[in-house]
Amino acid sequence: MFDGLRKKFANVIKGFVKSEEAKAEQPEPEKQAVKEPAEHAAEVRPVATKMSNEQPNDAAPEKKKEPEIMPIVKPERIPDTHSNLSHEHVEEQREQKPMAKNTDAKKEVNEPLIKLGVGTKIKRAIFSTVVLSAPEISELSEKLRISMLESDVSYEVADGFVNDLNTRLAGKKIDSKRINQAVTESIRSSLSDSLARSKADFDVFELISKKQQTGEPFVILFLGPNGTGKTTTIAKLASKLKSSGITCVLSASDTFRAAAIEQIEHHANKIGVPVIKGRYGADPASIAFDAIAYAKAHRASVVLVDSAGRQETNANLIREVEKMARVSKPDLTVYVGESTSGNAITGQIKEFRKHVRVDGVILTKLDCDAKGGNALSISHETGIPILFFGTGESYDALLSYDPSIIIDAIIPSNAS
């Protein structure tokens, strides 16, 4: 589950400190230029030349003579602007002049310019706290944003997450020995915040138990596109209800697809719950009506109404599901969608919702999807909570939705 995001996030975080150290070990173009025995104006020129797209190496000798470069970037200001150390700590380090591991590089670089190297600063601060610089945070955030977008998280959700993470990390004093852990914790908190609203403010089992007190059956209508797992999910929920001691009836209201009736009947027999069926081509709403009547007569607590898979663009089938909703008056209408459908799922839900009230989403096939990022976006984009995750083909592969499942799957607290 969420393998894609987990691997991408882990790579970004693990590479974070490593890459900062590498900056100190392997001088970047800026640092190579810094090594030149030149004055400050020349030493900082790569920053200026980079901005003007000039080649540092070629341009440097000529540019050294140009006095106007001087005011563009003052060397003293760079450490302040991009510092990842507190001011006191910089002063402290200045006085202590600790050994740098890359001693050759250190010999060639004069003292103020060492402060330009972010990685060097981290190394020097090895026994202290660091404050990540704006460019460091932005580099990390951008990598995470790309990881999210590549994993089907919507742009808005990725953006909100990144903004929140930036706020959390900016100015935060971090134990230099625990940079990865601190970053991991901040990412987990940002994810937690962005998922907070995705949890339903109701519990399906509590709703059922309330309805039980009225003596009327609790009706759940399942709808969604073809093959997303509606019938299998009904079977999983029936199994869950049965093992919780709640009686239920299945309504074989997919009278459209070949073998659909036999399929739900097969599940009902295996689980040991009654199923009400008609003939192929019969009105699905009338089957649901009969199932509800059966439940009332036999004091069954829940009716699970199947429906044929349909695309939101198929007007006839959408009208049919509208009728099913009108006739069965479901207590809960659930949209069953696949995690593999990426961001398209939010558009599909929005279209369905124009015709039928949708109270919750069940996201299936989390076990097959290397990405699963739409789990982070669905509620944000549609305002509809996710109720369950389908995580396999067996009857017990139905998890009640909990944001912490996603967070732990994407970025375990020991990820660093």
Ligand SMILES: Nc1nc2c(ncn2[C@@H]2O[C@H](COP(=O)(O)OP(=O)(O)OP(=O)(O)O)[C@@H](O)[C@H]2O)c(=O)[nH]1
């Ligand atoms: N791996 C995995 N497979 C699933 C999951 N849920 C359903 N499936 C499989 O997906 C396939 C389609 O499942 P169905 O339950 O028939 O889907 P449906 O939405 O009822 O399909 P239609 O009635 O044709 O629209 C079956 O092979 C199921 O076993 C899941 O969470 N994980």
Ligand SMILES: [Mg+2]
């Ligand atoms: Mg089906």
